[in-house]
Amino acid sequence: MKNLSYTFIILILAFLYAACSSNNHQSVFHPKGLWLDNNGVHINAHGGGMLYNNGIYYWFGEHKIEGEAGNIAHVGVHCYSSENLQEWTDEGIALSVAPEGSGSDIEKGCILERPKVVYNAATKKYVMWFHLELKGEEYSAARSGVAISDKITGPYNFIRSLRPNGEMARDMTVFIDDDATAYHIFSSEDNKTTHIAELSDDYLSHTGKYVRVFPERYMEAPAVFKRNGNYYFIGSGCTGWAPNAARSAIAQSIWGPWTELGNPCRGENAELTFGAQSTYVQKVHGKEDLYIFMADEWRPENAIDGRYVWLPISFEEEKPVINWQTEWKMD
Ligand code: GAL
Numbered sequence: 001m002k003n004l005s006y007t008f009i010i011l012i013l014a015f016l017y018a019a020c021s022s023n024n025h026q027s028v029f030h031p032k033g034l035w036l037d038n039n040g041v042h043i044n045a046h047g048g049g050m051l052y053n054n055g056i057y058y059w060f061g062e063h064k065i066e067g068e069a070g071n072i073a074h075v076g077v078h079c080y081s082s083e084n085l086q087e088w089t090d091e092g093i094a095l096s097v098a099p100e101g102s103g104s105d106i107e108k109g110c111i112l113e114r115p116k117v118v119y120n121a122a123t124k125k126y127v128m129w130f131h132l133e134l135k136g137e138e139y140s141a142a143r144s145g146v147a148i149s150d151k152i153t154g155p156y157n158f159i160r161s162l163r164p165n166g167e168m169a170r171d172m173t174v175f176i177d178d179d180a181t182a183y184h185i186f187s188s189e190d191n192k193t194t195h196i197a198e199l200s201d202d203y204l205s206h207t208g209k210y211v212r213v214f215p216e217r218y219m220e221a222p223a224v225f226k227r228n229g230n231y232y233f234i235g236s237g238c239t240g241w242a243p244n245a246a247r248s249a250i251a252q253s254i255w256g257p258w259t260e261l262g263n264p265c266r267g268e269n270a271e272l273t274f275g276a277q278s279t280y281v282q283k284v285h286g287k288e289d290l291y292i293f294m295a296d297e298w299r300p301e302n303a304i305d306g307r308y309v310w311l312p313i314s315f316e317e318e319k320p321v322i323n324w325q326t327e328w329k330m331d
Contacts, residue, residue: 051126057082067303131169142163144172171221219235231253235278277295
């Protein structure tokens with residue numbers, strides 16, 4: 001009898017321990033912490049974006065290397081997958097830079113930033129857009145690149161680079177609306193003004209329809225999402241790798257008018273976006289109203305060590321608010 005109750009107690013303790021540790025492991029986010037993948041390596045997907053597909057989140061971002069050299073593309077776009085947004089499996093390099101001397105626009109040594117992948121249900125292709133600067137030309141080319149794959153994790157085949165609608169394009173994102181129309185949103189006109197440009201049905205080119213928004217506001221690092229029928233924009237100012245105050249805006253149509261709502265950040269170092277810069281906003285599936293703000297704390301002197309700042313967005317009326325937290329849980 002005594003033995004039986006000991007076994008029972010031990011079983012209960014083991015169950016509680018397992019429940020607590022799996023909960024901790026799966027749902028605690030540590031902004032700015034080292035974030036290890038399934039191989040115990042710090043996740044290497046900077047300036048990233050997310051694609052949710054069949055119950056799995058795919059995180060695509062810039063693969064950086066050590067030192068200042070890490071700010072230019074030596075490898076390409078790295079992909080990770082996760083069921084819970086917390087534990088990430090390395091899926092390898094989704095888009096590789098072309099070999100040195102190949103003459104490709106994405107030759108090793110180019111600058112390839114802020115990749116975003118979307119799925120086109122009509123063509124059944126995965127399409128990746130990114131900011132591209134040609135090798136040896138610093139940030140003067142101001143182009144966008146597009147690549148395509150049959151498989152979400154790649155390999156992606158580079159198609160071409162271009163200036164969307166003939167206009168300069170640097171920091172960028174892609175937003176898909178409920179009717180499957182895709183919009184390419186980028187810092188244009190030497191970063192002064194944001195362009196929101198419609199993509200063709202196959203997502204591979206621009207239709208020519210676009211609007212200029214936030215004129216002379218030097219918005220960068222755009223992240224766009226939709227909630228309760230409203231379109232939201234979160235971005236940054238234009239100060240290179242150094243952090244500045246985030247901006248937010250709302251609109252009832254993707255074409256605008258867009259109304260600025262100010263810096264959504266609150267708490268320690270909110271005036272510098274907690275030392276980070278926006279890159280994406282992801283809605284958490286299966287949660288009523290949970291959107292995660294995803295940002296990069298850049299470490300340009302050792303680019304590979306850049307950290308991720310993911311925080312939940314709350315809403316005060318319609319205004320997005322991002323509170324600093326050293327750690328937080330999904331629920
Ligand atoms: C930032 C931009 C980054 C990167 C950096 C280079 O403003 O958001 O993606 O281009 O400048 O200095």
